[in-house]
Amino acid sequence: MEQKKIIKWRSKPEKHDYPAAASYLSLVLGQQAAENAAVELESAEMSEFPAKDIFRASMLSLLGVSNSHVESDRAKIIHGEKLSPLLLFRDKRNGKVVIADGYHRLCAVYTFDENAMIPCKIAGPD
Template sequence: MADAPEILWLPDVEEHDYPAAESYLGLIYPEGQAADLVARLRTAPLVRFKAKDIFRASGLSSLGVSNARVEKDRKKIEKGTPLSPLLLVRDTANGKVVVADGYHRLCAIYGFDEGAWIPCKIV
């Protein structure tokens, strides 16, 4: 079996990830709260968590490689294209982490290395 490719990261979150996160968070939280969370994410420092731990904390299951978005991110990893860090929100009321943006990237990374360290912003 070949070694997994090195997963490269952008130095910061891509700008278009913030509106995507707000759109998703707006489904879960009231509009004002979603906007506040994204404003806080913009200024949050980058931290790192293992892919497997993000999945465990979120309660989400991984999408398979048959998913087009996951496959697109897998190809980026294989080509050495840097990925945008994930945006996460601690939902303490429910004891979970919400993946506000980056779910498909997380699934792609997990397929290569469940123990991979992933840069994230979390509030």
Template structure:
């Protein structure tokens, strides 16, 4: 099954990323990172590599957000690219926006190439 993607993240993804980043960063820092993500070029990485770099666990099908994104894939609807941040302090990759989409895609193909922006 071919997974379809928008050409760029949706406008609402950036405030969502800032909100998530604000949990571990100051509000100003989170907003700055979100602004940098808006300006970043598109790139792509394999789903399995994003998981490995982030250190996060896979969310199963029982997660309602993963179920929603899985249904979008099955219906052939486009998904929004991921927003990623390389945390310079911890050395970890932070999925600022798109964790549930990543999990949904991974269910179909762990080698799938996922478009994203990264700073």
């Protein structure tokens, strides 16, 4: 793991993140449920979780720095650019958190600091 960097975040997700989340979630939930989840994400409050906990809850593996999207997000961090918060969905059926948008950003942040607090919005059943 590399030296810790100060990671800057936008105060809220970018508008294009919600359709991207709906597109991904449509593969997991179906079209209507994904659209409903995206609407729920837009109105969700901001929260934050440690990067390592999001990884554990998602059951995904870390993408390497050779991934072009991770590399791009790492460059943004190095240059002090703000990243968009993650959009997460609780998948109770499978007992995990789905990273609806922001997987590459999470991987990039993790390479600098696995304990970094990641701002996000989370939707789905409590």
